Amino acid sequence: MEEPRIGVYVCECGINISAMVDVQAVAELARRLPGVVVARVYKYMCAKPGQQMIQEDIRTLGLNRVVVASCSPRMHEPTFQQAVAEVGLNPYYLQMANIREHASWSTEDRQRATAKAGRLVRGAVFRAAYQAPLEPRRAPITKTALVVGGGVAGIQAALSIAEAGYPVYLVEREPSIGGRMAQLDKTFPTLDCSLCILGPKMVDAGRHPKIRLLTYSELEEVSGCVGNFRVRVRKRARSVDEQKCNGCGLCQEKCPTKVLDTAYEAGLGQRKAIYRPFAQAIPNIPVIDRQHCQFFTKGRCRVCEKVCPTGAIDFAQQDQILELEVGAIVIATGYALWDPAGLAQYSYGLSPNILTGLQFERLVSASGPTGGQILTFEGRPPERIAILHCVGSRDVNAKPYCSRICCMYALKHAHQVREKTGAQVYQFYMDMRAFGKGYEEFYQRVQEEGVVFVRGRGAEVDVLPDGKLRVRAEDANLGRLVCVDVDMVILASAMEPQPDTDRLAALCRIGRSPDGWLAEAHPKLRPSETATAGIFLAGCCQGPRDIPDTVSHADAAAMHVVRLFNQGEITISPTVAQVQVEKCVGCGECILVCAYSAIQRNQHGKAEVNPALCQGCGTCAAACPSQAIQSLHFTDQQLVAQIDGLLEEVFGTL
Amino acid sequence: MGEPFEPRIVAFLCNWCSYTGADNAGIARMKSPPEVLPIRVMCSGRVSPEMILRCFRAGADGVLVLGCHIGDCHYISGNHRTAKRIPLVQRLLSYVGINPERLRLDWVSSAEAPKFVQITNEFVQTIRSLGPIRQELGLPRMGGGR
Ligand SMILES: Cc1cc2nc3c(=O)[nH]c(=O)nc-3n(C[C@H](O)[C@H](O)[C@H](O)COP(=O)(O)OP(=O)(O)OC[C@H]3O[C@@H](n4cnc5c(N)ncnc54)[C@H](O)[C@@H]3O)c2cc1C
Ligand code: FES
Numbered sequence: 161m162e163e164p165r166i167g168v169y170v171c172e173c174g175i176n177i178s179a180m181v182d183v184q185a186v187a188e189l190a191r192r193l194p195g196v197v198v199a200r201v202y203k204y205m206c207a208k209p210g211q212q213m214i215q216e217d218i219r220t221l222g223l224n225r226v227v228v229a230s231c232s233p234r235m236h237e238p239t240f241q242q243a244v245a246e247v248g249l250n251p252y253y254l255q256m257a258n259i260r261e262h263a264s265w266s267t268e269d270r271q272r273a274t275a276k277a278g279r280l281v282r283g284a285v286f287r288a289a290y291q292a293p294l295e296p297r298r299a300p301i302t303k304t305a306l307v308v309g310g311g312v313a314g315i316q317a318a319l320s321i322a323e324a325g326y327p328v329y330l331v332e333r334e335p336s337i338g339g340r341m342a343q344l345d346k347t348f349p350t351l352d353c354s355l356c357i358l359g360p361k362m363v364d365a366g367r368h369p370k371i372r373l374l375t376y377s378e379l380e381e382v383s384g385c386v387g388n389f390r391v392r393v394r395k396r397a398r399s400v401d402e403q404k405c406n407g408c409g410l411c412q413e414k415c416p417t418k419v420l421d422t423a424y425e426a427g428l429g430q431r432k433a434i435y436r437p438f439a440q441a442i443p444n445i446p447v448i449d450r451q452h453c454q455f456f457t458k459g460r461c462r463v464c465e466k467v468c469p470t471g472a473i474d475f476a477q478q479d480q481i482l483e484l485e486v487g488a489i490v491i492a493t494g495y496a497l498w499d500p501a502g503l504a505q506y507s508y509g510l511s512p513n514i515l516t517g518l519q520f521e522r523l524v525s526a527s528g529p530t531g532g533q534i535l536t537f538e539g540r541p542p543e544r545i546a547i548l549h550c551v552g553s554r555d556v557n558a559k560p561y562c563s564r565i566c567c568m569y570a571l572k573h574a575h576q577v578r579e580k581t582g583a584q585v586y587q588f589y590m591d592m593r594a595f596g597k598g599y600e601e602f603y604q605r606v607q608e609e610g611v612v613f614v615r616g617r618g619a620e621v622d623v624l625p626d627g628k629l630r631v632r633a634e635d636a637n638l639g640r641l642v643c644v645d646v647d648m649v650i651l652a653s654a655m656e657p658q659p660d661t662d663r664l665a666a667l668c669r670i671g672r673s674p675d676g677w678l679a680e681a682h683p684k685l686r687p688s689e690t691a692t693a694g695i696f697l698a699g700c701c702q703g704p705r706d707i708p709d710t711v712s713h714a715d716a717a718a719m720h721v722v723r724l725f726n727q728g729e730i731t732i733s734p735t736v737a738q739v740q741v742e743k744c745v746g747c748g749e750c751i752l753v754c755a756y757s758a759i760q761r762n763q764h765g766k767a768e769v770n771p772a773l774c775q776g777c778g779t780c781a782a783a784c785p786s787q788a789i790q791s792l793h794f795t796d797q798q799l800v801a802q803i804d805g806l807l808e809e810v811f812g813t814l
Numbered sequence: 815m816g817e818p819f820e821p822r823i824v825a826f827l828c829n830w831c832s833y834t835g836a837d838n839a840g841i842a843r844m845k846s847p848p849e850v851l852p853i854r855v856m857c858s859g860r861v862s863p864e865m866i867l868r869c870f871r872a873g874a875d876g877v878l879v880l881g882c883h884i885g886d887c888h889y890i891s892g893n894h895r896t897a898k899r900i901p902l903v904q905r906l907l908s909y910v911g912i913n914p915e916r917l918r919l920d921w922v923s924s925a926e927a928p929k930f931v932q933i934t935n936e937f938v939q940t941i942r943s944l945g946p947i948r949q950e951l952g953l954p955r956m957g958g959g960r
Contacts, residue, residue: 232837233854234829258852261840267848276848283851671890691890735856753859755890777889778860782899787864794860799853800868806851807822807872 164195164289167223168281169214171205171230173260180264182274186229189278193285197221206236211243218247225288229257229281250293252734252793257284279806286805290798294734297771301387302487303725306331308379308664311339312358312707313699313714314492315365320718321490322370326725329484330365331393332375334423336441337362339494343424343518345525345532347707348572349602355527359440366442374482376447382489382667385772386694387730391484397477399448400434404472407444411464411473412436419452426519429529434464439527448475488694488721491678492714493664495700498552498559498654506551506651507621511629512537514621514649517569524576534581538627542583542647546631547574548618549589552654559654561675564704566652567593571603573650574611585611586644588618588633596708614642621649655704668695669757677703688716692756693730696720735793736774737781739767743788750780750789821941823850824869825878825934827922828858830888832880834924839931846931847938850878857881858919859892863903866917870907876916876941878934883921893921911951913944 168190172178183201190199198217202210205228217223226249228240233256241251259277267273303326307318310332318330330337341347342362344354365371374395381392400411417433424437431437433453436446454461455475465473497518500508508514513536515523526532536542547570552558567589574585594603607613615636622630628645635642657676658664665672670690671679678701681689688696698714699705705713724730737750737759746765758773759780767789769780778791787796827833833854839846855861858881869877879900887893896919904914918937922930944950 232833232840234834234837258837258854261837262852263848265840265843266836266846268845269848272848276851279851283853674885753891753895755892775889777857777892778855779857779889779892779895782860782862782865783895791856791860794855796862796864799855799865802853803824803865803868803874804872806824806853807869807874 162224164225165197165221165223166193166195166225166227166285166288167214167217167221168196168199168227168229168285169205169210170199170201170259170281171210171228172201172203173230174203177230177260177264180267180270180273181259181277182270185274186259186277186281190227190281190285193282195225195289196285197223205230206239211240214240214243215247218244218249224249224253225291226254227257227281227284227288228254229259229277229284231260232258232262252294253288253291255284255288255291257281279808283802283805287798287802290795290801291793294792296734297732298729299387299732299772300729301725301727302389302485303327304329304484304486305488305490305721305725306389306391306484306486307490307492307698309339309492309494309699309701310334310337310365310373310375311492311494311699312341312361313494313701313710314339314490315358315361316711316714317490317492317698317718317721318365318371319361319368320715321721322368324718324722324725325370326722327370327372329372329374329393329486331377331379332373333378334437335376335398335435335445335447336437336443337365337373337375338438338440338442340518341707342438342440343426344521345528346572346576348568349596349598351572351575355440362440362442373443375443379664379667380481382669385770386692386724387487389486389489389694391486391489393482393484395480395482397479398445399450399473399475399477400446401472401474401477402443402445404470405445406470406472408469409436409446410467410469412446414463414467416461416463417452417454419449425529426516426522428519428522448473488696488724489668490696490698490714490717490721491664491668491670491701492698492717493658493661493701495655495704496658498656500551500651500653503552503555503558505620506548507623507629508651511623511627513627513629513647514651517566517573517650517652520573520650524573524580532580534577534583536647540647541581544584544586544644544646545577545648545650546586546588546618546629546644546646547650547652548621548631549587549652550617551651554590559656559675561704562593563655564593564595565655565706568596568599568602568706570650570652571606575606575609578609578611583647586631586646587611587613588616588631589613590615590617596706616642655700658701661701668692670695673703675703677701688713689720694724732772733776734771735776735791736771737769737776737778738790738792739769740788740790741766743786745786745788747785749783749785753779753783755779819942819946821849821875821938821946822873823876823878823937823941824874825850825852825880826855826858826861826865827852828881828888828893829854829856831882831886831924832858832922832930835880835922835926835930838924839927842927844927844931846934849938850934857887857889857892858896859887859889861896861899863899863906866903870912870916870947873947875944875947876918876937878937879917879919880922880930880933881919883923886923912947913950915940916944916947
């Protein structure tokens, strides 16, 4: 280590520091410390003349360490780091002593505040002697994005990134993009037809020259880090040649095998074994459901092959593994719907006339199984319908959170029933959460349409012997039990995280919040970033939200991707963990404690840190039993020196 | 006894929660005991047993480790390690005759400036009632000092 030549700069901060700390005494103490060449006091160290004073001393006195005793490093560390760097001193030779927040502002007694400031400065000077130069590393960026999930969030994010000029892979596991929004009939509060507003976006995404759709595909592996991820995607065999298929639909028409459609039609309708999930599917290319296709199960049929005019059917097609290189990833995997059978009191599954909200969307949709007519399972128009809010939401026995969209879609359903049938609607709710633009107005409108509102959670649904449904609830306004018999019940069931969220979170090394949704980097200020640089969140995968909020969130995620790509290269902080190979015994303790999978064993069995993944927390350094890992800029030596500096006396032995 | 006992306490504060909490206490001009000398670490998970022992060796009468609340660690799970490690160090301390109460772990978020003040005051009280660590170890009182 070269001989330290330390300059100490004590700031008065106007009078913020000097009013309570004897700054001259602190500077005087500093002058007597080992290695200190100069100690000065100035009124505003962070102002231009203060910075210039430091720079001048570095040049003329040959300082190689600088200690600034002023405000919190959280405030001005970057300022002073830059100031010293401007005159060629490595910024990691700077150390700060926080004598404002931690001394002058927090102490009542001038003498004690001065004594504490002195200790803090001594700690900083001792530490500075052991500081070492570090260089941030730069790496080029692969300016291509990956979007996982092709719901409205993923479509919006992909389009925004592509429009900014960067290529995008859009991975969707279903045969078509569109997500839940493609299943909806109309959207609150404006009641525009869902597919009429989503369809054009789907088409744009499908034909955009910068977007490559990978449908019927899934993410298998993610490695690397921000700017340079490598991902592996499995493109499942469609059994249809995408180049040859012209989307005529003849195969689907002629296929003799009918299958209950639990996906798009939510169990209310049927599809064929070769199918497009819906007429407006993008891409307009069918898939063969190999579990049900008679050729795959019994080895005969081949009707689709016979009728296909372009010879596109390919029974031998194999899954394809694609290795992609991308600079940023947007997760837009949306939500699942909680199964109301989880709470027995709703009798879900015991009568075909007890529907979930999503099933009702299919029932009321013109493209749905009844052509949009609201009919009971028996094919009769219902006379009375009950709509139950908060089924599974805001319920400690299911999901404690509010799913945010159900109040509004339940109101929409009430409106649709009133519009299309003469049926009486009973709406059971706890609180009406009409929080968005135009939402309260929509609530007013539905109230005027003659819907009966009962304040109280629909507590129980019973299936009566004659097939009628009895709903019981406590009317909180009247303070008594109410009981209505109806022909149909719609359960506004909760949204929940996708069942494979765990796997996805592990693949991408991102966290989950306690309620199970993917975790954002900050609940207020960084809602579309994750704790892993370069991976962003869009839409309901982060938590329940409606379409307008989903679209804004997706655009925010796209903006982060574009911002990253515009930078052109990434800077990797040098304050990472470093292994001293001679000391490492390969025990693997560090690998266990690292939350970022930044440490691996190399071929010699020794720990090796990937500096691009390491976030510099230092947990591994503290855990290493061989003291073989150093947390750069927070090394054992540096911290020990600081401890010794803070505490005046040193014992002989302990 | 000669002059009154002025305890010396080292407080390891994680950058993201507790150090910020301490800063915010200062910004709000809340008074906290000057006996407590903060060291900023990026995460409470950085605080190794060696660092804590070094504090005692260097004359600290108490060591405070403050981090983000469980679930809030900026580095996801660094503080889980801290939560496991500190009780172990406390056991080691009592083994060598140091009252384990001289080491305290707690969680202070950046929004909890009053909690920072409360914990540091409490801890200084505790250390005062325990007396100087040299006394506990039967070591002679420091003469003169540096
Ligand atoms: C009954 C009902 C009615 C509603 N009505 C309205 C309304 O009127 N107005 C309104 O604003 N909102 C409404 N909503 C809310 C709306 O559905 C959501 O806001 C919107 O769909 C969220 O979009 P998303 O892209 O985040 O998620 P999703 O629509 O769930 O899309 C996620 C996509 O990601 C795919 N995916 C999931 N996991 C993976 C994976 N691992 N790999 C690849 N792909 C994957 C899925 O297949 C899906 O295509 C309603 C919701 C329900 C349940
Ligand atoms: S960052 Fe505060 S404890 Fe980990």
